[in-house]
Amino acid sequence: MGMRKQPVTIVTALTTLSLLALAGCGTESGRGSDGAAEAGSAVQSDLPLTDVRWSIESLSVDGKKTAAPAGASVEIDSKGKVDARTGCNSIGAKATIDGDTITVGEKRTTLIACPEELAAFEKALNGAFEGKLKAKVEDKKLTLTSAAGDTIAMSAEKPAPLVGTGWSVTSLVSDGTARSLPKDKKGETGKATLTFAEDGTVSGSLGCNMFSAPAKTTDSTITFGPIRSSKKSCPEPGMSLEYELREVLDGKVTYEVHHRELTLKAADGTGFGAAAGTPAK
Numbered sequence: 001m002g003m004r005k006q007p008v009t010i011v012t013a014l015t016t017l018s019l020l021a022l023a024g025c026g027t028e029s030g031r032g033s034d035g036a037a038e039a040g041s042a043v044q045s046d047l048p049l050t051d052v053r054w055s056i057e058s059l060s061v062d063g064k065k066t067a068a069p070a071g072a073s074v075e076i077d078s079k080g081k082v083d084a085r086t087g088c089n090s091i092g093a094k095a096t097i098d099g100d101t102i103t104v105g106e107k108r109t110t111l112i113a114c115p116e117e118l119a120a121f122e123k124a125l126n127g128a129f130e131g132k133l134k135a136k137v138e139d140k141k142l143t144l145t146s147a148a149g150d151t152i153a154m155s156a157e158k159p160a161p162l163v164g165t166g167w168s169v170t171s172l173v174s175d176g177t178a179r180s181l182p183k184d185k186k187g188e189t190g191k192a193t194l195t196f197a198e199d200g201t202v203s204g205s206l207g208c209n210m211f212s213a214p215a216k217t218t219d220s221t222i223t224f225g226p227i228r229s230s231k232k233s234c235p236e237p238g239m240s241l242e243y244e245l246r247e248v249l250d251g252k253v254t255y256e257v258h259h260r261e262l263t264l265k266a267a268d269g270t271g272f273g274a275a276a277g278t279p280a281k
Contacts, residue, residue, distance in 0.1 A: 047137050049097060050078045053259045054142050054154035061124045061150045069118055071170060071261070071275035074129065074154060076102070084129060085261075086122040088114035088170075088180065091129070102133045102144065112171065112180050115187055128152055160260040160276035162217065163196045167204075167262050167274035172244055174270055182237030182244075190241035194274070196222075202249075207241030208234035213249065222264070223252045248272055 053075045056068040069087030076082050076095055082104065084091040089112050094105040107126070114122060129152060133144040140156040169192040171178045181189040194204035202215035202224070209232060214225030227249060233239070253266045260276035 047097075047100060047135060049102070049135060049137065049142070050076050053157040053159075055157040055260075056125070057153045057155055059121070059124050059128055059150070059152055061128050066121060066124060069121055070168065070277065072121070072125070073157065073260075074152070075259075082107075084125070086114075086118065086125055088112055088118040088122060091126070097135075100135050102135055104130055104133065110178065112178060114180065115183070115189060125152070157260055160257065160262075162255070162257050162262065163198055166193060166195050166277040168193050168277050169207075169241075169245065169272050169274045171273040172241075172270075173265070173272060174244075178273065182240040184235070184237050188237075190237040192241055192245055193277075206245050208232065208238035209242060217255075220254055220256075221252055222255050224249045244270070245272065 053073055056072040056074065058068055059066045071085055072087045074082070074084045076097070080095045080097065082091070082093040082095050084093070089110045091107050091109045093107040096103045096105075107130070109126070128146060128150040129144070131146065133146055133152075136143045136145070142154045142156070144152040144154075169181065172181060173179070181192075183189050190207040192205055192207040194202055196202050196215055196217065200214060200216055201212055202222075203212040204210070206229065209229040211227050211229035213227045216223040216225075227246065234242075247268075248264055248266045248270050250266070253264050253271075255265070256263045262274045262276070263271065264274075265271040
C-alpha cells in the first residue's frame with residue numbers, strides 16, 4: 001500500500017442525515033409549504049408514520065410511473081424531521097403531521113452530481129414530495145398522494161446488520177465533502193461491493209478486482225488486514241474507484257450503520273458510503 005494522501009477533514013453526506021451531516025456539501029432550497037417549517041415538530045397522528053424508514057418503491061407523477069432506484073427512502077422522526085434519500089442525494093426538511101395529512105416544509109438537499117437516470121428520479125421525487133400530502137398506511141406499506149394526484153408508494157424497511165449484508169458503494173468522501181463515484185465517458189459510474197462475514201473477513205469487488213481481507217470489528221471500528229485480490233487491469237472508472245477504496249480499506253477505520261446505510265471513515269479523512277442490498281448468500 002502506498003502512502004496516503006495528505007490529511008483532510010471528513011464530513012460525509014448521506015447516512016441518515018449522515019449524508020446531510022457528513023456531507024459538507026452546499027444545499028439548495030425547495031419551494032416547500034408556507035408555515036410548515038416553523039410549525040415543524042408537531043406530529044399528531046395515530047398512523048404509524050414516524051421513526052420508520054420507508055423504502056420508496058415507485059413514483060407516479062403526471063400519470064407516469066417510475067420505479068425507484070436502490071436506496072431511495074423517506075423517514076420522518078417523532079419531531080417532524082425529514083430525511084429523504086433519492087438514491088444519489090439526500091433531502092432534509094421539517095414536516096407537520098395532522099391525522100392523515102403530512103405537510104412538507106422548505107427542503108434542502110445535498111448537491112452531489114448524479115447519473116442522468118438518478119437525476120431524473122430525484123427531480124420527480126422533489127416535485128411529488130412537497131406541500132400537503134395524504135397518507136395511507138396498509139400492511140406495512142405507505143402511499144403519499146399530492147393534491148395533483150401524484151403518488152409515492154413505499155414499504156417499511158428492516159434495518160440492515162453490518163455482517164451478512166451485501167453493501168454497494170454509493171459515494172466517496174475526500175477534502176471534507178461527499179461526491180459521486182467516478183464515471184466513464186458515457187456517464188456510467190463504477191460499481192463496488194463488500195460483504196462482512198461472521199468469520200471476521202470482508203470480500204467483494206473493489207470496482208475492478210475481486211478482493212478479500214481480514215476485518216476485525218468492534219461497535220464503532222473495523223481494522224482491515226492485508227488485502228488479497230485478483231490482479232487484472234480494468235478500464236475506467238473501475239481502476240480509479242478501486243484505488244480510492246484501497247486507500248480507505250487499510251488499517252483501522254471508524255464506521256456507522258444507520259438503518260440500511262453504512263459509512264466508513266479512515267483516519268486521514270477519506271471515506272465512502274454504501275447502501276444495503278440483499279443479504280449475502
